[in-house]
Amino acid sequence: MPMTEDEVFEKVKETLVDALGVDDDEVSADATLTGDLGAESIDFLDIVFRLEKAFDIKIPRGELFPDNILNNPEFVQDGRLTETGLAQLKERMPHADLSEFEQDPDVNKMAELFKVQTIVNYVMAKVN
Amino acid sequence: MRWFWIDRFTEFVPGRRATAVKNVSLAEEHVHDHWQAYPVHPASLMIEGVAQTGGILVGQVRDFAEKVVLAKIAKAEFDDVAVPGDQLTYKVEITNVSEQAASVAGSVLKNDQPIGKVELMFSHVDHNLAGVKFPEENFVFTGRFQRMIEPFLESDDA
Secondary structure, rough: OOOOOOHHHHHHHHEEEEEEEOOHHHHOOOOOOOOOOOOHHHHHHHHHHHHHHOOOOOOOOOOOOOOOOOOOOOOEOOOOOOOOHHHHHHHHOOOOOOOHHHHOOOHHHHHOOEEEHHHHHHHHHHHH | OOOOOOEEEEEEEEOOOEEEEEOOOOHHHHOOOOOOOOOOEHHHHHHHHHHHHHHHHHHOOOOOOEEEEEEEEEEEEOOOOOOOOOOEEEEEEEEEEEEOOEEEEEEEEEOEEEEEEEEEEEEHHHOOOOOOOOOOOOOOOHHHHHHHHHHHHHHHOO
């Protein structure tokens, strides 16, 4: 069922308020899930469960939040993503904005890729 | 100390929902410290009751092969307290199950009156996200918990 980006954003916001216990006004499009909103690994699963219910979609494991990139030695070396790793990340996360990350693919900065807008982009692609 | 915060299951529908009761007693050590002047069953133990009911429900889905541990309290709201002599009922249903985790939603009743709502998430620690290794044997589900639901499962076997 087609939805506008605003409609999706509002629903994603509600989902994050429920899952993370944050206030409405903390959830801006640019807010990072771990840095700004305090999400932890179990919260990522909670978010996936709630998004599935809210939008009536199925989110296969690793599609929204890719796993198996950090623990693959082909993709990570010396705390940075390799060329192959970056390519893999681009393929797995068409819904993320990698332009800044690409310049310095430090593994510790990967969490910053997961922003509210990242989720909105993913859901938009799924429902439209 | 024996860490049972539910006394009996009154309903158990595999993979869907379960109801368990807990009788609050003055013979329990902790109420005399919580509090000496007014013994009250701690809300944390009501949450634990919902967690045990839900954890067993979720564990049984995969035949207790996995270690299911409480990972997140998404919501816990109570409007009233429970004191010795009260009977608490935990009605819990599974809201989601995946390979890595599960979520449940529960209502807490005191003498059949609703007094609380609890929403929890469990992690199946053998598939945990941090890649931490846990001991082989299942320290979560000992035989005692399994005995509590046996009567409900027997009738399912043709």
